[in-house]
Amino acid sequence: MRKIAVVGSINIDYFVEADQLPKLGETLLGNSFFLSLGGKGANQAVAAARLGGNVALFGSVGDDENSKMIVENMKKEKVVVNNLNFAEGTTTGAAFIELCNSENRILVVPGANNLTDVSYIKRVSEELLHYDVILFQMETPLEMMEYIVPILFDHHKTIIVNPAPARKIREDIIEKITYITPNEHEYQIVLGSDASMSDLLERHPGKLIITRGTDGVSYFDGESLINVPVIKVEAVDTTGAGDTFSGAFAVGIAEGKSLKDSIRFANVAAGLSVMKKGAQTGMPHRHEVDLLLKEELEHENKGRVI
Secondary structure (H helix, E strand, O other), X not given: OOOXXXXXXXXXXXXXXXXXXXXXXXXXXXXXXXXXXXXXHHHHHHHHHHOOOOEEEEOEEEOOHHHHHHHHHHHHOOOEOOOOEEEOXXXXXXXXXXXXXXXXXXXXXXXXXXXXXXXXXXXXXXXHOOOOEEEEOOOOOHHHHHHHHHXXXXXXXXXXXXXXXXXXXXXXXXXXXOEEOOEOOOHHHHHOOOOOHHHHHHHOOOOEOEEOHHHOEEEEOOOOEEXXXXXXXXXXXXXXXXXXXXXXXXXXXXXXXXXXXXHHHHHHHHHHHOOOOOOOOOOOOHHHHHHHHHHHHHHHHHHHOO
């Protein structure tokens, strides 16, 4: 299997669970509080590693106790962290997450993630070129991605961008990205267009992949619009579902699966992830995904029997 590098954010997530979220100026009692490791980059690296990927994480942490916790956890998850940037005089990124009735509200303080910049990526670019599939998000400086994507493209790397939080990406950069995976709320912002979903999918065949929550995942295969359905589960916490999808999709592509099969694989992994609390804690292992995927395919085949 080809090697995967995830370039992105690394956080400590602080979760508060409550039956009701407070209004501005209001104080309410919560039900529980817990810590988890997070950040889109770290989440996607863990998701990919648990699913059998050969994964390295590129990013920045602060010179604090949280960074030690993160490194220990990544090693436990079998994610290579040899090229992390330990930034002096700053704190590791943090996210504050309110959970209510399986939905979430999130406030992120980037901290050291702002130092996953052009200067950093220049220092580690030779190491990055040892990897085949490179996965980005957008919780780190956009200029870093704009600098390195053309270099990766020239070296024939597979480049996946999960553009969250949504920001417009230059057209010349989009042309060099292999797969871009916005959700149904992000794609117009990312592409800088108010055209319809179907129009934009047709303009970017086999490249633009739009995740649509319970409505599945859509792309254009060059001939027709394809929608890959999600699995039906009872959601406990949707935090990290998108990151699980991205990490699993990268594994599918790295293993040489077709685009449709990679999306199907990622949908099953994301579905399993929402059945537990926490971003990384809910991420499934390979045997769980393979088992459910097998059951889904058997169910589909039975439905075709006349």
